[in-house]
Amino acid sequence: MRCCFVFVLLTLTGTTAAASKRPDVVFIIVDDLNDWLGCLKGHPDARSPDIDELAASGMLFRQAYCNSPQCRPSRTSLMRGVYPFKTGTYFNAKAIGETKITTPTLQQFFLKHGYRVASGGKVHHGGPGDAGDALLKRPRDPRPPAGENNFGALKPPNDGYALDVPDEEMGDYKVAQWAIEQWRVASNQPLFMSVGFFRPHRPLHVPKPYFLKFPLDTIQRPTEPDEDDWNDMPEFARRLARTHAHKALHNGLSDHEFIVAHDEWDKTIQAYHASIAFVDQQIGHFLEALETNPRERETVVMLVSDHGWHLGEKKHWCKGAIWEQTTHIPFIVRAPGTMAGAVCNEPVSLIDVFPSLVDLAGLAVPEYLDGRSVRPQLQNPNVKRSPVISSYGAGNTAIRSRRWRYIRYEDGSEELYDHKVDTHEWINQANNPEHQTVKQELSRMIPDSQHPGLNVQDWYDKYQ
Numbered sequence: 001m002r003c004c005f006v007f008v009l010l011t012l013t014g015t016t017a018a019a020s021k022r023p024d025v026v027f028i029i030v031d032d033l034n035d036w037l038g039c040l041k042g043h044p045d046a047r048s049p050d051i052d053e054l055a056a057s058g059m060l061f062r063q064a065y066c067n068s069p070q071c072r073p074s075r076t077s078l079m080r081g082v083y084p085f086k087t088g089t090y091f092n093a094k095a096i097g098e099t100k101i102t103t104p105t106l107q108q109f110f111l112k113h114g115y116r117v118a119s120g121g122k123v124h125h126g127g128p129g130d131a132g133d134a135l136l137k138r139p140r141d142p143r144p145p146a147g148e149n150n151f152g153a154l155k156p157p158n159d160g161y162a163l164d165v166p167d168e169e170m171g172d173y174k175v176a177q178w179a180i181e182q183w184r185v186a187s188n189q190p191l192f193m194s195v196g197f198f199r200p201h202r203p204l205h206v207p208k209p210y211f212l213k214f215p216l217d218t219i220q221r222p223t224e225p226d227e228d229d230w231n232d233m234p235e236f237a238r239r240l241a242r243t244h245a246h247k248a249l250h251n252g253l254s255d256h257e258f259i260v261a262h263d264e265w266d267k268t269i270q271a272y273h274a275s276i277a278f279v280d281q282q283i284g285h286f287l288e289a290l291e292t293n294p295r296e297r298e299t300v301v302m303l304v305s306d307h308g309w310h311l312g313e314k315k316h317w318c319k320g321a322i323w324e325q326t327t328h329i330p331f332i333v334r335a336p337g338t339m340a341g342a343v344c345n346e347p348v349s350l351i352d353v354f355p356s357l358v359d360l361a362g363l364a365v366p367e368y369l370d371g372r373s374v375r376p377q378l379q380n381p382n383v384k385r386s387p388v389i390s391s392y393g394a395g396n397t398a399i400r401s402r403r404w405r406y407i408r409y410e411d412g413s414e415e416l417y418d419h420k421v422d423t424h425e426w427i428n429q430a431n432n433p434e435h436q437t438v439k440q441e442l443s444r445m446i447p448d449s450q451h452p453g454l455n456v457q458d459w460y461d462k463y464q
Helices: 049-057 071-080 106-112 171-183 208-212 235-242 255-261 265-289 350-360 375-379 433-443 456-463
Strands: 024-030 059-061 116-121 134-136 161-163 191-197 205-207 299-305 331-334 342-344 388-391 397-400 404-408 414-418
Touching: 024 265, 024 350, 049 265, 049 331, 059 375, 071 350, 106 116, 106 191, 106 350, 116 171, 134 171, 161 208, 171 191, 171 265, 191 265, 205 208, 205 265, 208 265, 235 255, 255 265, 299 331, 299 350, 350 375, 404 433, 414 433
Parallel strands: 024 191, 024 299, 059 342, 116 134, 116 191, 161 205
Antiparallel strands: 059 331, 388 397, 397 404, 404 414
């Protein structure tokens, strides 16, 4: 089966269905996958036929966003159903003052409600989690020969390498095969699966045939503006653009400056494309197995990514920012009753995953969850939704509506982008007198000490 980018595959079922006929639920999460998918048209050379086919058979949520642009805070928020600003979980490294979350994870919730749970690969940050009837720790990948491995967490992201190994030796292949085996286990219980695929996360090491799909002389770099994109950005935003998750510079050079200086831009884009093409094929193996359900149940499938990824846009690389490219993710749903090839342009985010899966399983959605189910949009993609929020630290927040992105940084500086005319976010409208009302309205949605009276429920009440 062939499909597209980060995505959510869901199969609708009536909420009144008897427990004995509850649907199977499959949740797939991909690591560091941005919108460079065929179905999302994030890059003209994208090769993601399996994810694209999935999107064509269900509903694609074109405006889907992460809650935080790093793995741990993003996955913690998703798996627990609460925003980072409620828990203080903003970065991969734990910080003083984080709140211990006592509500159940997705896996614990479905276990409690009678599901057999299988969780494998990178689902939670670092592993599958510790709740489930079957768990698979993320398998490790082969490495380049001694002396040729350029990967290091503190190094620039130009670590692409074409491995001389078959797919069968790669961790994501093993995750897909494990998932297929778990799917084929017969049981009287409904099944909940959470399956995490690691690529295109660094290091960008995948088998050589996937690199050959993207010859270096055909690589297209992200489009750049005629003038310096930083000209109208606040100083704080420029400093953020130079960093990669607050990591040290490379002898004074940012990731972007280093990659440009060493002529590694095209090679790194090639490696990222290759990594997406590789993981797409592994996901396709698993999706093909889902076509037959051994438990004779309907199936809810969701596929997403934990956050986006920059490859030179705004002279920034990787994650750790709150512009479009770092926060935009795939979100695809396929469900009985949903028109094949349907598209929803209303904003959704990872905070909506937990309530959506619970709702589509026919279970009562807990009141403590911050998100809202996407079931209404699956039935009618024009049903309005509220803007979504992404946090990178307590003082750095982005609000994304269907048309606008508003950012406020911890020093009070701002950015405002009109996606109706500026999809690349090149023209900062924060100081444009014509858009002050829009900016003020969006700024009121930032939940901090300055606006304690405006809570999450207020947003939904306003925008429904």
